[in-house]
Amino acid sequence: MSVAVIYTDLDGTLLDHHTYSADAAKPALAALRKRGVPVIPCTSKTRAETVHIAAELGLDGPMIVENGAAVWIPEHWKLSRTDGALSDESAWCHSFGLSRGMIRRQLAILSIEWGNRYQSLCDLSDRQVMSITGLDAASAPRARERHYCETLVWLGTPADRIAFAEQVEALDMRCVQGGRFVHVLASGGKAEAVRWLHHKIRAEWPAFRGAVSVSAGDAENDVAMLEVTDLALLVRSPVFELPNPKRAGGIVISDQIGPAGWAEGIEMLIERLEEEEDRGRLLSQRHDHNAA
Ligand SMILES: [Mg+2]
Incomplete structure (x- = not known):
């Protein structure tokens, strides 16, 4: 049984x-593994990139990739496949939308007006990807293996980007x-993919x-x-302001940035859940004892 x-x-x-x-x-990842709490990456990265990172971190469960456009589920998790799921020897994929090729075809409609203000990440050379992302030579080609979302390097102003996003939405897509x-x-998207996968795991x-x-x-x-x-952790970033999720409660903001903040916040949330569970168990034992 796992609390989370x-x-x-x-x-x-x-x-x-x-x-x-x-x-x-x-250390926090190792402690979660011992407690049987799965850690599922949910990232804008590609599957090729995420498989590599997950292996390094000892994560062998599902992964949500390309910003939530697709979920890859390993066979050994024994979840039921959805109709039409793609698969390879070790995992199968549930995708939520159009292929990247179809998204590109749609975007071509906007390219006359906007084409000089963005570049597709997939059209860049390894060297260009490395200089934008800081990735090494082995990782750069993996970043381009996109199948379900089109990733753009934005060359225009932030105001341009907002106007572009509105036109993308008019084509029934979103930025x-x-x-x-x-x-x-x-x-x-990440929210839809998490909701879908969590429902499936619980069911x-x-x-x-x-x-x-x-x-x-x-x-x-x-x-x-x-x-x-149910619960959320906002991890402080060294480069941008904290975003502002709208929640009534159940959110923790880390003091530290990046992975140190992740460890600090996740440990606090899991400990809180386990305490609540212990309290619940104690109460029900007391109830059983009184009833006897
Ligand atoms: Mg991030």
Whole structure:
């Protein structure tokens, strides 16, 4: 039985914004593994990138990638497949919207007006990706393996970006501002993907029937996810202001930045949940004792 499932952003949250290191969160990750609390990446990164990072961090469960446009679920999790799911030898994929090719075709309508103010990440060379992201030579090609969302390097002003987003919405798609890029999605998103996956896990795994959802994020593209989970952790960023998720309660803001803030906030939330569970168990034992 697990008290929670953690859905976490990677860049700037579990990974340091500048160095991409998760070292400060590793003891907390090991403790969660021991307690049987799954940590599920929910990121704008591609599957190719996330598989690599997850392996380094010892995470072998599902992953939500490309800003929530797709969820990859390993076979060993034994969740029921959705119709038409793509798969490879180790996992299957549930996607929420159009392919990247279709999104690009739609965006072509806007390219006469806007084409000189953005560049697709997938059209850049490895060297260009490395200089924008700080990724190394091995990681840069993985960042371009996008299948369900189109990721843009924005060259115009912030005001241009808002006007562009309105035109994207008129085409039934939407723009999501990430830590470094603008992502164009046809549907889905981190919040929708987390809600879908958490419902599935609770419905199909008896041990998780009572598990609460906990999200962790640092940026504007995490806000919707931080609003839909039972509990939320806002991790301080070294580069931007704290976003402002609208919640009635159940949110913690880290004191420290990046992975150190992640560890601090997640440990506090999980301990609080476990205390509540112990209190609940004690009360029900007392109730049973009194009834006897
Ligand atoms: Mg982030």
